[in-house]
Amino acid sequence: MKILVAVKRVIDYNVQIRVKEDGSGVVTDNVKMSTNPPDDNAIEEAVKIKEAGKAKEIIAVTVGEEKAQETVRKALAVGADRGIHVKVDGTIEPLAVSKILKKIVEKENPDLVFMGKQAIDDDCNQTGQMLAAHLNWPQATFASKIEVNDKSLQVTREVDEGLETIEVNTPAIVTCDLRLNEPRYASLPNIMKAKKKPIEQINASDLGVDTNPRIEHIKIEEPPKRKAGIKVASVEELVQKLKNEAKVI
Amino acid sequence: MSVLLIAEHNNKEVKPFTLNAITAASQIDQDLHVLLIGSKADDVAKSLSEVSLVKKVLHIDHEIYENYIAENYTAAILKHADKYSHIICSANTFGKNLMPRVAALLDISQVSDIIKVISPDTFLRPIYAGNAFATVKSNDEKKCVTIRPTSFEAAETTGGSAEIEKIDAADQTENTKFINREEIKSDRPELGTARIVISGGRGLQSGENFKLITDVADKLNAAIGASRAAVDAGYITNEHQVGQTGKVVVPDLYIAVGISGAIQHLAGMKESKVIVAINKDGEAPIFSVADYGLEADLFEALPQFLEELNKLNTIQK
Numbered sequence: 007m008k009i010l011v012a013v014k015r016v017i018d019y020n021v022q023i024r025v026k027e028d029g030s031g032v033v034t035d036n037v038k039m040s041t042n043p044p045d046d047n048a049i050e051e052a053v054k055i056k057e058a059g060k061a062k063e064i065i066a067v068t069v070g071e072e073k074a075q076e077t078v079r080k081a082l083a084v085g086a087d088r089g090i091h092v093k094v095d096g097t098i099e100p101l102a103v104s105k106i107l108k109k110i111v112e113k114e115n116p117d118l119v120f121m122g123k124q125a126i127d128d129d130c131n132q133t134g135q136m137l138a139a140h141l142n143w144p145q146a147t148f149a150s151k152i153e154v155n156d157k158s159l160q161v162t163r164e165v166d167e168g169l170e171t172i173e174v175n176t177p178a179i180v181t182c183d184l185r186l187n188e189p190r191y192a193s194l195p196n197i198m199k200a201k202k203k204p205i206e207q208i209n210a211s212d213l214g215v216d217t218n219p220r221i222e223h224i225k226i227e228e229p230p231k232r233k234a235g236i237k238v239a240s241v242e243e244l245v246q247k248l249k250n251e252a253k254v255i
Numbered sequence: 256m257s258v259l260l261i262a263e264h265n266n267k268e269v270k271p272f273t274l275n276a277i278t279a280a281s282q283i284d285q286d287l288h289v290l291l292i293g294s295k296a297d298d299v300a301k302s303l304s305e306v307s308l309v310k311k312v313l314h315i316d317h318e319i320y321e322n323y324i325a326e327n328y329t330a331a332i333l334k335h336a337d338k339y340s341h342i343i344c345s346a347n348t349f350g351k352n353l354m355p356r357v358a359a360l361l362d363i364s365q366v367s368d369i370i371k372v373i374s375p376d377t378f379l380r381p382i383y384a385g386n387a388f389a390t391v392k393s394n395d396e397k398k399c400v401t402i403r404p405t406s407f408e409a410a411e412t413t414g415g416s417a418e419i420e421k422i423d424a425a426d427q428t429e430n431t432k433f434i435n436r437e438e439i440k441s442d443r444p445e446l447g448t449a450r451i452v453i454s455g456g457r458g459l460q461s462g463e464n465f466k467l468i469t470d471v472a473d474k475l476n477a478a479i480g481a482s483r484a485a486v487d488a489g490y491i492t493n494e495h496q497v498g499q500t501g502k503v504v505v506p507d508l509y510i511a512v513g514i515s516g517a518i519q520h521l522a523g524m525k526e527s528k529v530i531v532a533i534n535k536d537g538e539a540p541i542f543s544v545a546d547y548g549l550e551a552d553l554f555e556a557l558p559q560f561l562e563e564l565n566k567l568n569t570i571q572k
Contacts (some may be wrong), residue, residue, distance in 0.1 A: 017383070019518070019519065020518070022386070022518065023383045023386045023387060025386075025387050032383060032387055044500070099364045100355070100364075100365070101358070101359065101362075101363070101364040101365070102364075104359060123500070124500060126383070126384065126499065126519075127382065127383060128382055129367065129368065129381065129382055129383070129384065129499070130365070130367045131351045131355070131367060131368075132354075132355035132358070132365055132367060133355075134355075135325070135352065135353075135354075135355035135356045135359070136355045136356070136358065136359035137359075138356060139329070139355070139356040139357075139359035139360050140359055140360075143430070144326060144428065144430040144431040145325060145326070145352075145356065145431075146431075147325075147348075147351070147352045148348060148351075148352070150493065160434065163348075164348070164493045164494075165348040165349075165436070165494075166347050166348045166349070166447070166494060166502070167436065167438045167439070167494060168436065168437045168438050168439045168492065168493070168494045169436070169437045169493070170433075170435070170436040170437075171434040171435050171436075172324070172431055172432060172433055172434055173431070173432040173434055174430060174431050174432075175429075175430040175431075178430070183500070184483070184487075184500060185486070185487060185493065219364070220363075220364035220393065220394050220395050221364050221366065221391050221392065221393050221394065222391065222392040222394060223389055223390070223391055224377065224390040224391065224392055225389070225390040226382070226387050226388070226389050226390075227387065227388050227390075228386075228387065228388070229381070229385060229386065229387065229388050232525065232530075232544055232546075233546075235530070235542075235544075235545045235546040235547060235548060236546070236547060236548070237537075237542070237547075237548045237549070237550060238547050238548065238549050240549075241549065241551070241556050241559040241560050241563055242559075242563055244531065244547055244549050244560070244563075245560065245563040245564060245567070247547055248508070248529070248531070248547070249567060252508070252529045252546065252547070254451070254507050254508040254528070254529050255451075255475065255508065255564070255567070
């Protein structure tokens with residue numbers, strides 16, 4: 007079995023983002039970048055499946071600017087076998103990413119495609135479902151448990167009401183939740199080894215996919231600020247404030 | 256052209272967030288049709304027809320829709336998408352799973368999780384866990400939009416008498432099978448729509464200690480939330496998680512107990528009307544969004560809080 011894992015480079019989840027004054031976006035210069043957190047879970051799951059002897063090869067793929075390669079390199083350091091970097095500059099929407107990934111799937115013929123359920127930058131939560139649609143494959147989104155069978159997967163999904171279990175035939179797309187597993191850290195020897203693993207570079211323009219944005223970002227602004235609150239000295243004072251000032255109890 | 260809203264339901268009742276999405280959809284275009292895809296769901300069709308903002312209910316009834324499977328819903332939606340300018344649903348796990356599949360097959364770049372309708376093609380949506388708001392304009396001819404339910408009022412469920420049109424089912428996928436759903440039944444208000452939410456974090460230290468939270472929740476008729484740290488640690492189940500990758504809540508009162516206030520958690524609760532933080536670390540980021548902060552050991556403060564609440568003669572329900 008072959009598993010393709012898609013990863014995205016985003017502003018690190020611990021960074022307090024700043025909005026540019028001209029309203030054109032958020033500041034990314036000199037800001038720490040990392041792999042989108044649930045994409046780390048996607049890689050980890052693929053590596054675990056390979057370690058269990060159920061997969062032969064893991065390919066990590068990313069779509070983005072030159073530096074996006076770092077996320078592929080990181081995936082190689084935790085256990086992916088080879089990488090693909092589809093180069094594209096500027097903003098790219100999930101719809102275009104899903105069309106690019108479709109081309110990669112057609113080239114590589116994986117049995118499974120894993121990725122994070124949502125990117126923490128644009129918070130779109132679209133790419134996996136869109137890829138599944140383009141390929142006419144089943145989708146198992148928001149996965150918190152995956153059981154690999156011969157020609158199918160049993161996937162437990164985190165839904166609003168609790169947990170839902172579905173069975174999907176392979177080939178299939180799975181989007182991963184943060185609770186799927188505990189991503190490992192790359193060891194130094196594995197980081198060194200990863201430097202020798204191949205990353206194939208492809209220009210998005212060579213794939214014949216239209217990557218022009220369909221959505222115009224008219225303005226990016228700071229959300230309205232909350233009025234500064236107060237500290238109360240005791241539980242008694244808190245209850246009085248809630249009752250008489252805020253009038254919420 | 257009209258707008259088409261996809262209803263979420265359990266074949267017996269409409270899910271509450273569908274009513275919030277109806278309000279948003281009607282702000283895009285008043286000629287609002289609702290598509291109900293279900294099995295033996297006549298009661299749901301009737302209740303949707305009574306929502307005054309709804310102009311027409313399209314009802315597909317077939318046993319293949321007994322359980323919601325995105326692939327089957329998508330096939331049904333695509334049969335009718337032609338006639339509509341917008342396809343809309345709520346941005347909860349139902350709509351997040353469904354809409355991108357529909358959008359991709361219509362070759363539409365979806366606008367996710369909007370919090371405001373500026374015009375039929377322009378919307379406001381949060382990005383970066385709500386740390387920035389983006390005003391976005393969709394240039395696709397037809398639009399696929401998901402609605403953040405807590406940003407819109409629920410539509411009135413009475414006063415309407417829309418026509419119910421029965422329509423045919425679409426093909427069924429053979430590649431996805433529903434196995435089961437573990438729904439946790441509770442008498443408490445739903446987290447997404449509760450007037451008061453009390454949430455616990457890693458500071459609770461164990462699942463047993465959540466009892467302190469439960470006791471206060473019982474008193475206030477509140478829903479129970481949790482930080483991701485508390486869910487990851489196994490103190491409480493996933494459907495309680497509030498945050499960027501969990502649920503977004505906007506109650507009148509949000510009480511954060513033993514929660515430090517990571518960016519990811521704030522994303523799910525900082526629009527609440529009144530926020531209370533109880534934490535023993537005075538430097539915890541949660542205090543930066545709290546209207547009332549109490550620097551205290553929660554194991555002492557929560558029992559005291561309950562005691563003080565018991566002294567009040569009236570508590571609003």
